[in-house]
Amino acid sequence: MQLDLELEILCGQLIVGGFGGAEPPARYLRALAEGRRGGAILFRRNVPDVASTARLCQALAAAGDPERPPFIGIDQEGGRVTRLPEPFLTLPPMRSLGELRDLALLRRAARAVASELRAVGINLNFAPVLDVDSNPANPIIGDRAFGRDPRTAAEGAVAFLEGLQEERVLACGKHFPGHGDTALDSHLALPTIAHGRGRLDEIELPPFRAASRAGVASLMTAHIVVEALDPGVPATLSRAICTGLLRDEIGFEGVLFSDDLEMAAIAAHYPVEEAAAAAISAGCDALLICKDEEAQDRAHEALVRKAEREPRFRERCVEAAARCLRLRRACPPRPVSSPAALAEVVGGPASREVLAEIERARAALAAGAAT
Template structure:
């Protein structure tokens, strides 16, 4: 595949990095301008208020080549995983929204979230969670999941991703092939799932199949070992999972992100250079390195070296870059020009109306439950 990109730029499109502070570091802007990054991921540390978020996204969006608009991503799920502060819309937990079983409302809620993100220039939301809440001892998923019922997770996840994407924000389903039934936090250790393929097909995989079929733009891997699929190999680094299962069997055609390669599930076992090249070989299209800019530089250098050494790896990088560029060009960041334009959008009438509707739906559900109990 020929994209007409210098090798350093080609490999740079496979990296999305994070940084400290609300001002974009000069090295981040330089890396975007030179094509050594394909975008940035934002956290609470970067977005103290709406005006600062707008300024940051304006600078990041302007830094790159117009033909390579960046991914500007954030985890704005709702509940305890919400990065943007008030007056940005904070949805309740996905579990509580899933309990309502109101798909049109869920779609409207996602559209309201996306409208606010789009206004400040964020074009990628790392949501919805498509994991099934099947293990009460899970320390990382829990109420981030829509339900313990795979079919309800599938229906809810599709409604949420459609709402985001209808409003011009790329959705990202996570964490493939399913992080719901683990007892360890992959930020701290490498979890494993012992279930056989039959159980995976019944519980873990249906939401991802449904989301893929509904046109999900991007997906994120889980840093977990699924023994039935690839014994001993984290899913992020597994070609059997990222390519064999997700691409060849499920038929996903969107962009596959790795979860953060700095998480201990990966970083405690693999140096960043090895993790980066193995993840790309496995089938990941974009690598998240969420804080350490030096690590992101080392990952970039490792990708370039491997692409110089191995023509097949270079072809894999070209495939990944083409997939990411197509998504970014389809949905570039377009922040509003002036902070005053945010007032009617961020925390505005549409967002407030969605929250009020959710509150009424929960009140009705509670009244129904109380009536059934008497």
């Protein structure tokens, strides 16, 4: 894709930020309209109910240029990582769904989630988790993963991402190259994985390879150090991992999101300006900065200044923006405007039937285990 964008707009396409409250700040809407943001990530603070969520997404979608529709993303995994309140569909933890060994049901569940997201105008779900739940002491992954072995984790995640994308919601698999065997929460500290490459190929990497083969729209990096791949360098900032491993070896062609650059694993070690430029240089295509609008502005300015100085970095920004825009144009946010139509989808018959199917399957599994 050839891009002919002013430099500030080009670099703005790489920033996906968050903000406080259920009403989009005028400052944020202006940044979207002027091309200094490529979209928004929503949290519980932004989505208190169905009507306000739809209004928020309508405002964000309207602020974007028609040629630059925004990413409007959310973490709606199920279990303990669920942002949207009732009557939105809340799935059980993915581990419990993976234990059912019913991939068709998983796909239907994801389609039901995606239908609700699409109706309110959310076009990107930061799900599924592709990590393998290989460490019982892990404080951040655990039951968010589909399984404790790579095959179960991969099969469940692929079924889920395919269900999302069948309903025209972009999936984002996380956290590359594998956050399952860490003992620290990267929101609070920088974890290190000391496993050799053989172990990574056997356990951590297979779900990401499977998701890439299945056409996952996007992936998210992990703020972890993997000593066997790039000693001392967080994966988000590692060209060896984001480009050498993911692009050149695995062959992933979608958009690579950084995890939130405000998390302590990164923010405690790198100013946001440095982290933003390093992540793009490494091979990330979109940067999540989930709360601080001033930090988003500083990151944007750092990208612009570096692109002005370094033609190769500008080429990297063009590549990243082209990937982002390709996805956004293929799947623009289109909120349902009719309250009655919205009510038919959110918490509607399809969602209730999926939950009933899941409960029947869990009851059958429990009964089989008891005999």
